[in-house]
Amino acid sequence: MSGNEHVLDVRDLSVSFRTARGKVRALRHVDINVPRNKIVGIVGESGCGKSTLINTVLRLLAPNAVIEDGSEVIFQGDDVLKMSNSQLTDLRGQRISMVFQDPMTALNPVISIGTQMTDILYRQKIPMAQKRKRAADMLAQVGIPDAVRRLDDHPHQFSGGMRQRICIAMALMMNPSLLIADEPTTALDVTLEAQIIHLMKELREEFECSMLFVSHNLGLIAELCDEVIVMYAGEVVEQGEVHDLFHRAQHPYTRMLLECDPARIEETRQELPTISGSVPDLIDLPKGCIFSPRCPHRYEPCNESPPDHYAVSDQHSARCFLVRDGR
Ligand SMILES: Nc1ncnc2c1ncn2[C@@H]1O[C@H](COP(=O)(O)OP(=O)(O)OP(=O)(O)O)[C@@H](O)[C@H]1O
Numbered sequence: 001m002s003g004n005e006h007v008l009d010v011r012d013l014s015v016s017f018r019t020a021r022g023k024v025r026a027l028r029h030v031d032i033n034v035p036r037n038k039i040v041g042i043v044g045e046s047g048c049g050k051s052t053l054i055n056t057v058l059r060l061l062a063p064n065a066v067i068e069d070g071s072e073v074i075f076q077g078d079d080v081l082k083m084s085n086s087q088l089t090d091l092r093g094q095r096i097s098m099v100f101q102d103p104m105t106a107l108n109p110v111i112s113i114g115t116q117m118t119d120i121l122y123r124q125k126i127p128m129a130q131k132r133k134r135a136a137d138m139l140a141q142v143g144i145p146d147a148v149r150r151l152d153d154h155p156h157q158f159s160g161g162m163r164q165r166i167c168i169a170m171a172l173m174m175n176p177s178l179l180i181a182d183e184p185t186t187a188l189d190v191t192l193e194a195q196i197i198h199l200m201k202e203l204r205e206e207f208e209c210s211m212l213f214v215s216h217n218l219g220l221i222a223e224l225c226d227e228v229i230v231m232y233a234g235e236v237v238e239q240g241e242v243h244d245l246f247h248r249a250q251h252p253y254t255r256m257l258l259e260c261d262p263a264r265i266e267e268t269r270q271e272l273p274t275i276s277g278s279v280p281d282l283i284d285l286p287k288g289c290i291f292s293p294r295c296p297h298r299y300e301p302c303n304e305s306p307p308d309h310y311a312v313s314d315q316h317s318a319r320c321f322l323v324r325d326g327r
């Protein structure tokens, strides 16, 4: 697939954090892309670098972060890492939208929903009545009943599920080219979670928007996404088309995540199970494969040098010597 069919191309991205103990190597040589009109899911245990990746795309990293030389984050042809402050403001406000885990952090509690939504359109020279109509239409589209009247309500007058719907409506107001959702359903109960996922699937048909969807929940990823990226300790360890990856997982880490629960793909409520051992210290990384200290299939080459990404099929690759050696 050529570069311009991708909305986002992250190339050889390495990000570290300076700390008193040393350099935390949070992302190492990450290559991912989001094709136009596709939903890409990122899955991995806590601390694997999901938020660091998203924060790099939006250039919202903590002050102690260092983006290593050679990294590129190409969004619609422009390198986000080279953007000026005004370009970044445009990027975050209009070209990329975010939906967060907790809708209350994204909404201002003392301002009405209607004002918050029309504020997003501040650059557009159209009459306020028209902006309010657009906001109400968008609320109706995400399933808020009686939308026109509810524009004057404040966030606390809506339930949690409704608030997340409002955040999705707000994220779509600018017609973004990319929507990033970081654990958007974690704060909701199972029924509301299923409703939000259903809504996101519907909206995806309606709005021609690509999505990067971060979740611990394998079932949700299987249900919503076209492609999946599995991250482990700051590296992409496996990536591929969703069915191929779930049915023919190659990396022992991915397989362990899946094997922990046989009902995995059909079941929508599926937290990442715990795998024995812990994630390696990102200041002092193992010499060979990053997963080797926890891997039951470890063999001679694994402790010597890190494996490369080896192709499983056209769209599917895994970072494991087993794939290279056909074992
Ligand atoms: N500002 C910082 N300074 C030092 N280390 C940091 C900083 N921010 C993140 N890290 C470390 O970088 C690694 C990746 O963290 P990140 O928040 O990206 O993980 P995550 O996959 O989003 O985890 P979670 O699922 O818990 O949200 C972790 O080891 C974390 O402790």
Ligand code: SF4
Binding pocket: 251, 252, 253, 289, 290, 291, 292, 295, 296, 297, 298, 299, 302, 307, 319, 320, 321, 322
């Ligand atoms: S490269 Fe070796 S240690 Fe790493 S996941 Fe594959 S088999 Fe396990």
Ligand SMILES: [Mg+2]
Binding pocket: 050, 051, 052
């Ligand atoms: Mg995170």
